[in-house]
Amino acid sequence: MKIKNLGIDEGLFNRISEVAQHMPFYNLLGIRITALGPGYAELMVSTGADHANNLDIVHGGLLLSLADGAMGNAVRSLGILATTVDFNTALMSAAPLGQDIIAQGQVIKAGRNLIFTKAQAFVGDKQVLETRGTFFRMGKIDFEE
Amino acid sequence: MKIKNLGIDEGLFNRISEVAQHMPFYNLLGIRITALGPGYAELMVSTGADHANNLDIVHGGLLLSLADGAMGNAVRSLGILATTVDFNTALMSAAPLGQDIIAQGQVIKAGRNLIFTKAQAFVGDKQVLETRGTFFRMGKIDFEE
Amino acid sequence: MKIKNLGIDEGLFNRISEVAQHMPFYNLLGIRITALGPGYAELMVSTGADHANNLDIVHGGLLLSLADGAMGNAVRSLGILATTVDFNTALMSAAPLGQDIIAQGQVIKAGRNLIFTKAQAFVGDKQVLETRGTFFRMGKIDFEE
Amino acid sequence: MKIKNLGIDEGLFNRISEVAQHMPFYNLLGIRITALGPGYAELMVSTGADHANNLDIVHGGLLLSLADGAMGNAVRSLGILATTVDFNTALMSAAPLGQDIIAQGQVIKAGRNLIFTKAQAFVGDKQVLETRGTFFRMGKIDFEE
Numbered sequence: 316m317k318i319k320n321l322g323i324d325e326g327l328f329n330r331i332s333e334v335a336q337h338m339p340f341y342n343l344l345g346i347r348i349t350a351l352g353p354g355y356a357e358l359m360v361s362t363g364a365d366h367a368n369n370l371d372i373v374h375g376g377l378l379l380s381l382a383d384g385a386m387g388n389a390v391r392s393l394g395i396l397a398t399t400v401d402f403n404t405a406l407m408s409a410a411p412l413g414q415d416i417i418a419q420g421q422v423i424k425a426g427r428n429l430i431f432t433k434a435q436a437f438v439g440d441k442q443v444l445e446t447r448g449t450f451f452r453m454g455k456i457d458f459e460e
Numbered sequence: 461m462k463i464k465n466l467g468i469d470e471g472l473f474n475r476i477s478e479v480a481q482h483m484p485f486y487n488l489l490g491i492r493i494t495a496l497g498p499g500y501a502e503l504m505v506s507t508g509a510d511h512a513n514n515l516d517i518v519h520g521g522l523l524l525s526l527a528d529g530a531m532g533n534a535v536r537s538l539g540i541l542a543t544t545v546d547f548n549t550a551l552m553s554a555a556p557l558g559q560d561i562i563a564q565g566q567v568i569k570a571g572r573n574l575i576f577t578k579a580q581a582f583v584g585d586k587q588v589l590e591t592r593g594t595f596f597r598m599g600k601i602d603f604e605e
Numbered sequence: 606m607k608i609k610n611l612g613i614d615e616g617l618f619n620r621i622s623e624v625a626q627h628m629p630f631y632n633l634l635g636i637r638i639t640a641l642g643p644g645y646a647e648l649m650v651s652t653g654a655d656h657a658n659n660l661d662i663v664h665g666g667l668l669l670s671l672a673d674g675a676m677g678n679a680v681r682s683l684g685i686l687a688t689t690v691d692f693n694t695a696l697m698s699a700a701p702l703g704q705d706i707i708a709q710g711q712v713i714k715a716g717r718n719l720i721f722t723k724a725q726a727f728v729g730d731k732q733v734l735e736t737r738g739t740f741f742r743m744g745k746i747d748f749e750e
Numbered sequence: 751m752k753i754k755n756l757g758i759d760e761g762l763f764n765r766i767s768e769v770a771q772h773m774p775f776y777n778l779l780g781i782r783i784t785a786l787g788p789g790y791a792e793l794m795v796s797t798g799a800d801h802a803n804n805l806d807i808v809h810g811g812l813l814l815s816l817a818d819g820a821m822g823n824a825v826r827s828l829g830i831l832a833t834t835v836d837f838n839t840a841l842m843s844a845a846p847l848g849q850d851i852i853a854q855g856q857v858i859k860a861g862r863n864l865i866f867t868k869a870q871a872f873v874g875d876k877q878v879l880e881t882r883g884t885f886f887r888m889g890k891i892d893f894e895e
Contacts, residue, residue, distance in 0.1 A: 380521025670811025
């Protein structure tokens with residue numbers, strides 16, 4: 316599936332897309348980016364048997380990973396190389412197996428050292444998490460302009 | 461590897477161990493329990509290429525999943541069936557690939573409705589995360605006494 | 606200053622307003638409600654010398670209290686009696702002394718047992734915090750309909 | 751009441767003590783430091799009518815402020831000038847009015863840019879909160895050695 320570019324530099328867009336497509340942990344979990352805009356990223360995972368916990372619903376760890384990825388790529392969409400410092404989330408509803416989960420990450424403020432972000436994830440209309448994340452800026456993403 | 465029983469009922473111990481060994485998401489990530497005590501759980505993952513992020517270190521999502529599992533099984537060690545409501549963590553240091561990560565979860569207080577927990581994870585001597593989690597009690601774990 | 610009613614039952618509105626106006630801790634800090642709507646509350650504090658920390662800016666504790674109040678009253682605006690279980694916030698910018706801080710709290714989801722909320726606070730146009738809070742439902746607010 | 755010095759430089763100890771004793775927000779709330787050690791601070795507040803919420807127990811905002819202060823002074827005990835970036839807490843039990851609340855803050859890791867801390871607070875034997883905080887390092891505390 317093609318990733319939508321909602322308005323960031325094409326070189327940066329290609330760089331982020333490529334990195335995500337080759338990231339082993341995303342491939343292990345089946346996470347992929349579906350859209351990137353300035354300070355915004357949308358990620359998706361189609362859940363299946365591998366993602367189950369003992370109650371036969373989606374394991375919370377998948378939701379946490381997806382939310383972290385949504386915020387991380389929202390930061391990357393600004394060309395910023397950063398690392399997660401603080402991650403916190405409410406898990407609001409169970410996510411059933413066999414459905415798509417969509418997470419939307421957003422940068423609230425990109426400061427000199429710290430970047431503040433949030434994310435939400437949905438299964439259909441149902442919001443399953445509300446997340447906040449703080450990142451520490453390490454440098455710039457290297458890409459061909 | 462055998463799971464250590466640090467003092468919980470043998471029937472409950474067997475039930476939790478069995479559930480963890482067959483949980484698809486743990487198997488996907490390579491997470492396993494190494495010890496269970498009253499209000500305590502120790503989990504481990506031997507990291508490898510599959511767990512990498514774009515910087516060739518362990519993806520934060522694995523750490524989050526491990527911490528969630530450590531707290532969740534600490535709750536389960538008290539015979540409580542519960543679900544994560546609030547999860548929050550500091551990611552204090554990068555975890556290099558190819559090493560074991562050990563997480564220790566602990567119940568701080570098991571109230572009538574809410575269970576408060578914390579977890580820490582280590583790579584060797586280095587602490588990589590400090591986590592707090594709040595769980596909502598749904599019932600009791602069913603096991604043969 | 607009159608509190609704006611953005612659309613909740615008049616009896617409930619009067620009850621919440623009255624409680625806030627007589628709450629000792631709000632009076633100590635100078636916190637007051639400025640608007641209430643369904644699942645929404647706006648609170649304000651005019652900062653002064655009493656609120657200072659050692660750097661002569663607003664002490665973080667005031668911001669935390671204000672955010673907690675904004676989320677708590679957003680919950681109360683639904684007629685729900687509840688208690689804060691989990692509170693977490695990013696402090697994004699310093700708040701200078703001598704200016705108004707306005708906090709807006711919102712209910713994200715009011716479940717059977719748990720209520721998920723968020724809040725933001727601003728000094729003028731500048732956002733100073735982004736907060737998430739989880740509440741536990743204890744009952745209904747008693748008021749004259 | 752005298753503040754206990756559990757092993758930090760006397761000049762630094764005097765500087766932190768003095769700052770806390772003159773901090774307007776602490777004085778407004780009645781918060782004071784009772785002990786300082788390397789990476790450790792203990793704070794106390796004797797609660798009274800002014801700290802009440804609408805249920806006639808201690809308002810959560812006082813607990814949040816106390817926890818923030820405990821972590822902040824634990825950071826200061828290392829000679830570090832820093833600001834709270836992320837603050838998150840579980841409120842585990844109600845704190846009745848008219849009793850002392852004691853909070854103990856501890857530095858988990860003091861990194862080059864970020865300092866990770868935690869705090870607990872107690873009313874008698876009862877733990878009322880468990881908190882985590884992340885601080886950003888701004889410089890050194892100026893004091894006479």
